[in-house]
Amino acid sequence: MKSTIALVDGNNFYVSCERVFNPALHRRPVVVLSNNDGCVVSRSNEAKALGIKMGVPFFEIRSFVKSHGLRWLSSNYALYGDMSSRMMALLGEFAPRQEIYSIDECFLDFTGMPEKTSDYGRSIRSRVRQYLGITTCTGVGASKTLAKLANHVAKTHPQHQGVFDWEELSATEQNTLMATLDVGEIWGIGRRLSPQLQAMGIRTVLDMKHANATQLRKRFSVVLQRTVAELNGESCMGLEDIAGRKSQILASRSFGRPVTALHELREAACSHIIRAAERLRAQQSSCSQVTVFMHTNKFRNDDPQYNPAALVPLTTATDDTRRLIAAAVSGLEGIYRPGYRYKKIGVMLTGLQPAHAVQEDFFCALERPRATRLMTAMDRINRIYGMNTATFAGAGVNQPWRMQTAQKSPSYTTSWNELPRAG
Amino acid sequence: MNPANTPSRKSSPSRRIPIGVPLSPALNPDRQALPLGACRVTAGFPSPATDHIEQRLDLSEYLVLHPEATFFLRVKGDSMTGAGIHHGDLLIVDRSLSPASGRVVVAALNGELTVKRLQRSRGKLTLKAENPAYPDIAVNDEHEFQIWGVVAHVVHTP
Numbered sequence: 001m002k003s004t005i006a007l008v009d010g011n012n013f014y015v016s017c018e019r020v021f022n023p024a025l026h027r028r029p030v031v032v033l034s035n036n037d038g039c040v041v042s043r044s045n046e047a048k049a050l051g052i053k054m055g056v057p058f059f060e061i062r063s064f065v066k067s068h069g070l071r072w073l074s075s076n077y078a079l080y081g082d083m084s085s086r087m088m089a090l091l092g093e094f095a096p097r098q099e100i101y102s103i104d105e106c107f108l109d110f111t112g113m114p115e116k117t118s119d120y121g122r123s124i125r126s127r128v129r130q131y132l133g134i135t136t137c138t139g140v141g142a143s144k145t146l147a148k149l150a151n152h153v154a155k156t157h158p159q160h161q162g163v164f165d166w167e168e169l170s171a172t173e174q175n176t177l178m179a180t181l182d183v184g185e186i187w188g189i190g191r192r193l194s195p196q197l198q199a200m201g202i203r204t205v206l207d208m209k210h211a212n213a214t215q216l217r218k219r220f221s222v223v224l225q226r227t228v229a230e231l232n233g234e235s236c237m238g239l240e241d242i243a244g245r246k247s248q249i250l251a252s253r254s255f256g257r258p259v260t261a262l263h264e265l266r267e268a269a270c271s272h273i274i275r276a277a278e279r280l281r282a283q284q285s286s287c288s289q290v291t292v293f294m295h296t297n298k299f300r301n302d303d304p305q306y307n308p309a310a311l312v313p314l315t316t317a318t319d320d321t322r323r324l325i326a327a328a329v330s331g332l333e334g335i336y337r338p339g340y341r342y343k344k345i346g347v348m349l350t351g352l353q354p355a356h357a358v359q360e361d362f363f364c365a366l367e368r369p370r371a372t373r374l375m376t377a378m379d380r381i382n383r384i385y386g387m388n389t390a391t392f393a394g395a396g397v398n399q400p401w402r403m404q405t406a407q408k409s410p411s412y413t414t415s416w417n418e419l420p421r422a423g
Numbered sequence: 424m425n426p427a428n429t430p431s432r433k434s435s436p437s438r439r440i441p442i443g444v445p446l447s448p449a450l451n452p453d454r455q456a457l458p459l460g461a462c463r464v465t466a467g468f469p470s471p472a473t474d475h476i477e478q479r480l481d482l483s484e485y486l487v488l489h490p491e492a493t494f495f496l497r498v499k500g501d502s503m504t505g506a507g508i509h510h511g512d513l514l515i516v517d518r519s520l521s522p523a524s525g526r527v528v529v530a531a532l533n534g535e536l537t538v539k540r541l542q543r544s545r546g547k548l549t550l551k552a553e554n555p556a557y558p559d560i561a562v563n564d565e566h567e568f569q570i571w572g573v574v575a576h577v578v579h580t581p
Contacts, residue, residue: 021536023531023534023535023536023567023569023571024534024535026531026534026567027567086490086491086492087491089490089491090491130492130518130519131489131491131492131518131519132491132492132518133518133571412494413494413495416495419495419496419497419513420494420496420497420536421496421497421498421499421536422496422497422498422499422514422529422536422537422538423499423500423502423535423536423537423538
């Protein structure tokens, strides 16, 4: 059967989440900044209208604060994560299969659905808007690539009111529309590939649809050959059901300022391990390797550069934060060199396996049940009373290296102490 | 789920329950409250209640019917005391409910969230306080106004 795939996403997702709980942000330009308040990662339509581009450094647009009443916020991932999981749960009710693709978008399988998909897209839109206060756009097509592109059309052509399905156009109309869309709008093409394609005369989506797939495969990769097939309505990439256990867990963050001292790096590594280990236990895995990596700021040409990494194998797989911290710290101490200004440190847990299948060794077997009880108790306390209520001193208290989130909104939906107020 | 954390009806009475007591039995976010009567017996007769173990009541099951659409808000001020809503109370707001006339709602009014009783008559919307010290607000085009959600329950600590 021919596939029908929808891509649904939340518009201006981070800004929309902020607006739900702070109505004063409506009808004015608003941006959310990346970690460390560096770059713009989400914009309201009013901010887009000012010409503010995605990814621009905040200092370039700071003057809009005075001149146009621009409001800016630090990113509040506790809020976006919770709103995302609510939205995904609601969207999942609209189709038998769902693939959560990112924090604000998912694919839904509409194959064989009797209803008119655009009506269906509109009921999704009104449901999510009412329940969560977030506006969605839906794009529908015979493949994931077409669904992504349809979503772009739904967003940029207001006459579709946020829902667009290729199948509601005739073949000629489809081609006419595709001829107006830049090749860079195709999923997976982006800024890197589009100049090369344009040099080959492939400028629009229609050019790509009619391109010689075999030639593209030879010149680039099988991925582009698949893209061409997908643009022609042949579904080559199925929906991946909700990702099961992750095969690696990464936790890393840039510092709020350059860090040089070992003790600060140690605190940061600990604090990343604590988060990574929580995620590890949440998916009931243990890990057998810990990697620590750090880097200096590659944009500072006059700074000496150093980007080391250390992999520390564990004798037996574990999910005990204490053992993981010890491993990370020993790795860090091995690679640390004074005299560098570090910008970022991260940890990665690999060699993941189901926690219950861990091969015991004689000494650990004695210690293990106690460790499990301790970790379970800590996770519980932190779930109920908020993140880091019970934590490890190694992560430091004041954490002066932490990134700045000068304008972070409250954790409206995940902390009893920060609930929104109604007068 | 780790089977060790979910004591089943059939588990032998002498088995120890690992990490037993939920820290907060009501409104427990992970809803893993232990079954009523699952007690720890290490010797002697098994508890006669073992055959009658049922799930302990979970307050969020009663208060939160649509978890995705439900948000908690804190009351500020005394404009709704007549409706039994006091400063500091917890509002359980269910956005999936339709804001019928007469219901207590949270509304976004001129950039702030406010809790009032909604009244619809002849196409006009009024937000009524339940305290004579506060005037009614007749919603008009000058207002930036949106109904945010319907108050399903109020949690009050006397």
